[in-house]
Structure formats: C-alpha cells, structure tokens
Amino acid sequence: MAQQGAYYVPHHSVWPIVGSVGLFTTMFGAAHWLNDAGSFGRPMFFIGLAIVIFTLFGWFNSVIRESIKGSYNSQVDVSFRMGMMWFIFSEVMFFGAFFGALFYTRMFSVPWLGGEGHGLFTHHYLWDQYAAAWPTNGPGDVGGSFSTVSPWGLPLLNTLILLTSSVTITIAHHALRAGRRKQLLVFQALTVLLGATFLYFQAHEYMEAYEHLNLTLQSGVYGSTFFMLTGFHGLHVTLGTIMLIVIWFRCAKGHFNKENHFGFEAVAWYWHFVDVVWLCLFLFVYIM
Incomplete structure (x- = not known):
C-alpha cells in the first residue's frame, strides 16, 4: 500500500516517449496525406x-x-x-474556439459581406448582389445550393x-457509491x-445530408462550421463511449469501491461535458 506521506512516482516508464x-x-502522415505530398502519408498516418x-x-x-496494487494515496488522487x-x-476551450468562429461568422462576417458596417465597400465593389442571410455558402455559392438539417428530427432524438x-x-x-x-x-x-445509438443516428444524419440535402463539408462556411462542430463532437462521443466500455469491464472485475472510484468519476465528468456541448450545438447550430 502507498504510504500516506509519500507521493508515488513511477520509474523508467517508456510510454511518454512512445506516445x-x-x-x-500520426500528424506528420496526416499532413502529407491531406496535401498529397508523396505516397507515404497515408501508411505513415495509420502506423x-x-x-x-x-x-x-x-x-x-x-x-x-498500480491502482489495484494500492500505489496511489490521497495526494495522487488529488x-x-x-x-x-x-x-x-x-476541451471547453477547444469547442469554444469553434463556437467563437460560428458567432463571428454569423454576427460579423456575413453582415459585412452584405454591406453592413465595415463591409460597405467590400459589398459595393465585390459582392453587390449578395444579400446577407444565414445559413449561407457565401457570395460565391461554394458547393452549390443546399438544405439544412431539420432540428426536430434526428437532432432532437439525439438530444433526448x-x-x-x-x-x-x-x-x-x-449505485456504485x-x-x-x-x-x-x-x-x-x-x-x-x-x-452507440447516438453515433448510429448521427452517421445516418450525415448520409442523409450528403445524399439528399447536398449539405457537405464543401458547402461554404455553413457546411464547414456544421460538420466541424458536429463531427468533433461525434469524435468525443466515440471516445467517451470507449471509455465507458473500459470502465464497465473494470466495474465488472471489482476494481472500484465506495470510497475509491475516481476512474469511474472521471469518465462520468467527461460524459456530462459531452452532453452539455451537444445541448449548445443543438441550440446554436440546428435551431438558431
């Protein structure tokens, strides 16, 4: 068991350097893969x-x-x-950046392109036929016309x-406590x-958007912000679901008790965070 006054520090761990x-x-391969810079990008990414x-x-x-052996004490828990x-x-800051981009685009960039405020000359000389509206794929009609996803179908179901x-x-x-x-x-x-059900319905929503609504990642600023926000959220739900599965097996093996179960609590915190982010997405991306 760990001594109360000692702080456990593992020795000779190879995982930080391997990670x-x-x-x-991964990032080096992804950068080359996305930019078509050589044929080694894709295999390097998967390696x-x-x-x-x-x-x-x-x-x-x-x-x-280490946790099962009792190497950790209250200091390590803190x-x-x-x-x-x-x-x-x-993670809050990560999503805050994307929500900030969405806010700036809707409240400033699009109105300026339509001739309001600082965009008067831009509108007059470059895009005099553009009427500011949201959602939009910009004055250039990037990606062609599209339809938005109704919030009262699968998005509402996924919210519930x-x-x-x-x-x-x-x-x-x-129950654990x-x-x-x-x-x-x-x-x-x-x-x-x-x-898992949420992820299934989100994949179905994406297929519907691509095949029937012509709403893609290339659909101008709306398409890019829509898929970046919902896509990264879906990635977080995927990671959260995997974490929940791991914790389920740990619970089944009896790794936690009433007093010592921070592994479970950490995953629960993360899951609640993912849920709150989705509520913001549902309000600001689908409804407003």
Missing part, C-alpha cells in the same frame, strides 16, 4: 495511429495495475482530479438520447448503448 513518437508520426493505440493500452494497463479538470477545461444517458450514468454512479453492483452494471451498460 510522443506515435503522435508525431502512427497504431502506435498511439498501443501506447494507450500499455499506459492505461500500467495505471490500472493530482488525478486536477488533471481531469484541466483536461476538460482544455444524450440527456437520458446523463441520467443513466448518474444512477450508475449512485451505494455498493449496488448489479444496478451499477445495468445502468452503465445502458449508457454505453445510448452512446
């Missing part, structure tokens, strides 16, 4: 991705074994909590699904199922 190599290889996945398995396995808080804060998943993960958390293992596993599994 750094994997991330560099780097494989290294990153291998690193995650190895590093998380080491952390889980460090984990602070680390997760800062991670979620960085994620709100329900917040309830199920909260019930699972209370109360020592009701069966209830914990059932509601944790329901949360995983709801997350």
